[in-house]
Structures are given as C-alpha cells and as structure tokens.
Amino acid sequence: EAEVAQSPRYKITEKSQAVAFWCDPISGHATLYWYRQILGQGPELLVQFQDESVVDDSQLPKDRFSAERLKGVDSTLKIQPAELGDSAMYLCASSLVGRGKPNTGELFFGEGSRLTVL
Amino acid sequence: AQKVTQAQTEISVVEKEDVTLDCVYETRDTTYYLFWYKQPPSGELVFLIRRNSFDEQNEISGRYSWNFQKSTSSFNFTITASQVVDSAVYFCALSETGAGSYQLTFGKGTKLSVIP
Numbered sequence: 445e446a447e448v449a450q451s452p453r454y455k456i457t458e459k460s461q462a463v464a465f466w467c468d469p470i471s472g473h474a475t476l477y478w479y480r481q482i483l484g485q486g487p488e489l490l491v492q493f494q495d496e497s498v499v500d501d502s503q504l505p506k507d508r509f510s511a512e513r514l515k516g517v518d519s520t521l522k523i524q525p526a527e528l529g530d531s532a533m534y535l536c537a538s539s540l541v542g543r544g545k546p547n548t549g550e551l552f553f554g555e556g557s558r559l560t561v562l
Numbered sequence: 563a564q565k566v567t568q569a570q571t572e573i574s575v576v577e578k579e580d581v582t583l584d585c586v587y588e589t590r591d592t593t594y595y596l597f598w599y600k601q602p603p604s605g606e607l608v609f610l611i612r613r614n615s616f617d618e619q620n621e622i623s624g625r626y627s628w629n630f631q632k633s634t635s636s637f638n639f640t641i642t643a644s645q646v647v648d649s650a651v652y653f654c655a656l657s658e659t660g661a662g663s664y665q666l667t668f669g670k671g672t673k674l675s676v677i678p
Contacts, residue, residue: 477665486566486653486668487607500665533605537666550597551666553607 448554450536456560462524465557469518469538475499477551478511478521481533490534493519526561533558564589566656568669575644576677583639583672585654591615595657596630596637597666602650610652613637644676 449468457463469476474495479487490509492499495516504511508527513519523530537551565588575581587596598610611621613630621628625642641648651673655666 484670486655486670487666488668489665492665535607537607550609550612552609553599555604555606558605 448536448538448552450534450554450557452557453555454558454560456562457526458562459527460525462522463526463559464523465521465534465536465559467519467521467536467554469536470552473538473540473552474516475539476513476519477537477539478519479535479537481535481556483532487533487535490521523559526559528561531559531561564591564594564656564658564667566654566667566669568654568672570672571670572673572675574675574677577646578643580640580642581644581674583641583652583654583674585637585639585669587635587637587654587656589635589656589658591658593658597655597657598628598637598639599653599655599668600650601653601671607653610639641674644674646676646678649674649676 448470451466455463476493478490480490481487489503491501491504491511493513496513508525509523511519511521521534533556535553535556537553539551567586569584573581592615594615596613600608600610611628618630618632627640629638637654651671653671654669657666
C-alpha cells in the first residue's frame with residue numbers, strides 16, 4: 445500500500461540551529477500539506493502546495509520557516525534558526541486534489557517527524 | 563472561519579464498555595466534509611471515516627459507528643465493546659471545499675484509554 449514517507453522520524457537539535465524535514469507523498473498526489481502538531485493539540489496547517497506552487501502559507505512563520513516542492517513531487521520544510529517553541533511533530537500529508545480524479549477530500553498522512561529543540 | 567470542538571480531553575473506560583466521542587463543528591460553507599482520524603502512540607494519523615455535508619446517514623463499520631446531525635452541527639463517534647487496541651487519541655476534522663483547497667481543520671483531540 446502506498447504511503448507518505450517522511451524523514452527523519454526523530455530530530456533533536458539545539459536552539460538557533462537549522463533543521464530540515466523531508467516528505468515524499470503518494471505517487472500521483474498533486475497536493476501536499478505540512479502540518480505542525482504541538483503536544484496535546486490537534487495538527488495545524490503550515491503550508492499547502494498544489495504541484496510545485498504554494499497555495500496557502502498564511503500560517504507559516506516565514507521569518508524562520510521555509511518550504512519548497514521544486515519539482516512538484518517531494519518537499520522539504522526547513523527551520524532556521526530553531527527555537528524552543530518549535531518542538532512538535534511535523535506531519536506531511538498528500539491528496540489527489542488537482543489531478544482531475546474524483547476527490548474524496550481525504551488526506552493521507554505520513555508518520556511524522558518529531559522535533560525536540562533543546 | 564471553520565472550527566472544530568472536541569470538549570472531551572480524556573476519557574477512560576473499562577474494556578468492553580461502549581464509549582462516545584463528541585465533535586461539534588462550525589462552518590459557513592454549505593458543502594464540507596467531516597472526518598475522524600485515530601492517532602496511536604506511534605504518531606501516524608489513521609483515517610477512519612469521511613462524511614460529506616449532504617449525507618446525514620449514520621454509518622456503522624464493525625464496532626465503530628458515527629452519528630452526523632447537521633441540526634446540531636455534531637459528528638459523534640461511538641465505539642462499541644471497546645478494546646485495549648482502541649486506546650489512542652481521536653481527532654475530528656472539518657474540510658471546507660471553498661477554492662478546492664480541502665484543508666483540514668482539526669479539533670484538539672480526545673485521548674481514549676481503554677483499561678483491561
């Protein structure tokens with residue numbers, strides 16, 4: 445069964461360091477999302493891509509966060525510099541939206557990358 | 563703006579008891595989707611069900627059932643004869659279809675503990 449792949453699963457870093465997360469969506473999925481989930485909370489959207497274009501990054505803290513999906517396939521989320529409050533699970537999801545196929549509105553999530561900033 | 567409220571932060575039940583997880587949503591759209599996801603300790607969000615706003619039929623899948631009531635903006639989830647493997651955090655989510663974005667707005671989740 446096709447899955448959304450994310451790496452690394454776990455990352456421990458010191459504040460002010462740079463950190464990057466990678467996501468490979470399910471093949472053929474046009475839309476890719478990055479969500480942040482703080483412990484004890486529900487996931488919150490950071491950025492949404494449609495192919496290689498950003499659809500919505502209104503909740504992305506652009507002073508320190510950046511995201512790209514250069515070829516419209518895999519994506520990288522970067523944080524520089526990391527702050528203590530960035531400790532969270534970073535979830536990537538993908539969906540078929542935009543490929544002209546029947547859309548169920550369902551997002552398929554990866555296992556997430558858990559970030560701890562010391 | 564859309565909003566999802568899961569008033570129950572944590573629930574504990576004894577195995578084989580039935581349990582209902584509440585979800586109340588707010589949206590201005592007439593067309594939307596509602597979801598339930600399960601998040602086990604491993605962290606992955608597991609899709610359980612999707613409902614569109616035009617389909618108020620209740621659904622049953624094994625020990626799981628969902629009650630969608632537009633009149634009260636609720637989409638409650640019931641687990642019958644709970645099992646230890648049901649222990650997880652459960653999230654209700656709403657997706658508005660405006661502009662075709664299908665972004666999910668999640669509630670804060672309900673942590674279910676099933677005690678043997």
